[in-house]
Amino acid sequence: MTLDELQPGNECNIKKLSARDKLGQRLMDMGIYPGLNLKVVRNAPLEDPLEVEVDGYFISLRHDEARFIEVERNGDR
Secondary structure, eight states, X not given: OBGGGOOTTOEEEEEEEOOOHXXXXXXXXXXXXXXXXXXXXXXXXXXXXXXXXXXXXXXXXXXXXXTTEEXXXXXXX
């Protein structure tokens, strides 16, 4: 499952970043990396952005960026 598939209120753990090169580095620079827990705050189905909360910070991502973030929804283990 990828981050862009989650609904607002869902919490998840990042399993893998599929992005490489500049996008992968940009995500890590924003504090998004494997092993991190985050919460989806807002996910507009047809429009950007997708907003997540990470350690009390809010980060906005485009859906095409969120598709490269593989997650496991908390409680699905």
